[in-house]
Every structure is written in C-alpha cells, then in structure tokens.
Amino acid sequence: MAGPPHRRQPGRAATPRPGSSSWPRTLRRSRRWLVKTATTVEGRASLDRAVAVHAAVSHPTIVRPTWTIHGTAGPTLVYPWYDGTVLNHATAHGTDRSALTRFQRLPVPQVEVALDAILDAHLAVSAAGLVAVDLYDGCFLYDFAADVALPAAPAVGQCRQFRPPP
Structure with missing residues (x-):
C-alpha cells in the first residue's frame, strides 16, 4: 500500500525493509521531508x-512523493513529513510496539475510522488492478494528536499487478 513514510526518532535513520533506507530531512529550516533510497537491487x-503505484493510484490517504529523483542507483523518493508513529516499528535493533498498544486502547469508533481510511485506500489500489501484498501493523502510521491513520511507506513498493487465475 502506498503512503507516507515511517516516522523515526529525530536524526535516526532506519531500514524499514531490507534493501531501502529512509531518513528525515529538514530543508530551508522549516519544512520536513522523508527521503527514501534503495540500498540493494531488491530495494531498487x-x-x-x-513509483508505478503512485502513477496508477490516487487516494487522499495515500501520500504521494513530492519529488522522484531518478538516478543510476534507482529512484529516490522524497515525501512530505507527517507526524505520527508506526504502530509496530521494527528495526535491526529490535521492535517497538508501544504505539500498537496505545492504538489498541483507543475507543472502538476511533479505531474503526482509522481502519476504514486504510481499507478504503486498499480499495483504490485494487481498482487500479493492483494488490497490496504487505498489510500488517508495521504498515500503519497513526498520528495520535490528530487522530489520523495513514498507511506507511514501505508497503508502497509491495503492491503487485493483480493477475486472476486462468
């Protein structure tokens, strides 16, 4: 599923899935961005x-990169920064599930609104003939202050062309 990038501890890069790296950057002393690059052939x-998913799918919950920079090592995607926390933040150093625990304690109607937004985005992906093959709590970004849920970025590259069985 497409969406905004993972949010991190300030200044701390993370590798949300093998083959890619993402990190926050502040430009012009005000606007924050998340930059995502490939580190392996699989990441590329x-x-x-x-890039193909963003070209095919448009949905208010799916945050598109503001810039895509094509280079010899593959594309670099630059997303606008969104506050929030990945519900299950796994890194090479361990897993932080505290946001998931907090999310599970929200009132049921609030959780339903968040899940409806994410599932509606998946319908947009499906309508484009794609299937999001990587949907789990590590793909969800939730902004507790604003009560907003968004799919997180790593799932963007996990959409595949849907091919019905013969």
Whole structure:
C-alpha cells in the first residue's frame, strides 16, 4: 500500500525493509521531508514499483512523493513529513510496539475510522488492478494528536499487478 513514510526518532535513520533506507530531512529550516533510497537491487525494484503505484493510484490517504529523483542507483523518493508513529516499528535493533498498544486502547469508533481510511485506500489500489501484498501493523502510521491513520511507506513498493487465475 502506498503512503507516507515511517516516522523515526529525530536524526535516526532506519531500514524499514531490507534493501531501502529512509531518513528525515529538514530543508530551508522549516519544512520536513522523508527521503527514501534503495540500498540493494531488491530495494531498487521496490522503489520502482512504488513509483508505478503512485502513477496508477490516487487516494487522499495515500501520500504521494513530492519529488522522484531518478538516478543510476534507482529512484529516490522524497515525501512530505507527517507526524505520527508506526504502530509496530521494527528495526535491526529490535521492535517497538508501544504505539500498537496505545492504538489498541483507543475507543472502538476511533479505531474503526482509522481502519476504514486504510481499507478504503486498499480499495483504490485494487481498482487500479493492483494488490497490496504487505498489510500488517508495521504498515500503519497513526498520528495520535490528530487522530489520523495513514498507511506507511514501505508497503508502497509491495503492491503487485493483480493477475486472476486462468
């Protein structure tokens, strides 16, 4: 599923899935961005798929990169920064599930609104002939202050062309 990038501890890069790296950047002393680059051949393929998904799917919950910079190592995607926390933030150093625990304690109607937004985005992906093959709590970004849920970026490159069985 497409969407905004993971949010991190300030200044701390993370590798949300093997083959890619993303990190926050502040430009012009005010606007924050998340930059996502490939570090392996698999990561490049994932970012290439992300570019294709963003070209095919438009939905208010799916945050598009503001810039896509094509280079010899593959695309670099620059997303606008969104506050929030990945519900299950896994890194090479361990897993932080505190946001998931907090999300699970929200009132049921609030959780339903968040899940409806994410599932509606998946319908847009499906309408484009794609299937989001990587949907789990590590793909959800939730802004507790604003009560907003968005799919997180790594899932962008995990959409695949849907091919019905023969």
